[in-house]
């Protein structure tokens with residue numbers, strides 16, 4: 001049987017990817033809720049969809065199979081047990097109270113898989129239901145009973161494949177926590193993933209996919225900062241070692257701030273032995289190599305990231321593509337996800353067109369750059385890497 005999933009590197013030829021085409025959940029963003037929902041502006045949704053369609057087309061033109069999260073979700077919700085689990089997860093929130101919870105349970109249960117998926121993604125507003133009762137009368141019209149999930153767009157964060165096992169992650173920001181209820185349904189109930197191993201779940205310590213880089217077979221780098229916690233990387237290391245999915249996990253501390261929320265905002269791989277790094281941070285990035293003797297975890301002293309990574313990969317040097325940008329240009333382009341490239345194969349990547357200088361330097365270093373526009377997509381602070389969850393790559 002040909003493989004349908006499995007990822008052992010960042011750069012092996014991409015075969016299958018999961019995207020999420022932005023939908024009605026983006027139409028919920030207002031100037032009053034966008035900060036909480038982790039968007040820096042109010043995107044023009046139609047244009048964001050066009051940009052996203054163009055991104056998907058670039059992938060298809062390169063022979064990549066594009067799966068959509070919402071379609072996988074609808075298919076998974078064909079299973080009655082999945083629907084029951086979905087409803088239970090959506091109404092668990094304590095803001096509802098018993099009357100409203102019972103009402104929502106009944107109305108969500110009556111929906112078909114398509115309608116239920118839409119409610120789970122776009123959320124439900126108080127004035128969209130006729131529930132009656134105290135809580136609904138006291139809440140504002142525009143209060144959400146079920147929050148919308150605009151960050152579903154960033155499929156990188158809510159699940160990550162580590163070889164033939166999938167890690168449903170544990171998201172740190174309240175606005176995103178419910179996303180993994182959806183990825184859990186997909187991987188738990190969609191027939192395509194029936195035989196897949198499971199290596200992590202949302203009940204564990206925080207780990208986000210944007211922090212997890214498969215540097216090469218058996219070697220993961222995991223950013224520890226605003227999202228993934230120290231305990232998260234420890235738990236992930238234990239889990240991947242127990243399933244023999246990696247021999248080394250490099251824990252990489254990154255500044256706890258929005259600009260560097262995930263490791264992939266400052267560092268992505270563009271070749272089997274080359275990384276693109278945010279120059280303002282490249283020098284000081286350190287890594288602690290975690291290994292195991294089968295029983296205990298061993299933690300090495302911090303070393304420069306590139307040194308620790310090359311050692312773990314068993315190569316002489318991991319090349320850093322030096323964009324040579326002045327600090328201000330570098331800071332501007334990092335903010336616009338210039339370092340968040342998606343590799344389609346060694347030395348071929350997708351990047352936003354707006355990070356002009358970074359792209360040019362990448363090309364001068366021998367990397368093909370396929371440019372996509374992201375004027376609207378970018379308002380969620382994520383680039384090509386975080387808008388994609390690779391499901392199948394050729395072995396590196």
Ligand SMILES: NC(=[NH2+])NCCC[C@H](N)C(=O)O
Nearest residue numbers: 038154210262380381382386
């Ligand atoms: N892997 C990434 N860089 N993801 C970007 C996620 C952006 C999203 N708005 C958030 O704040 O969570």
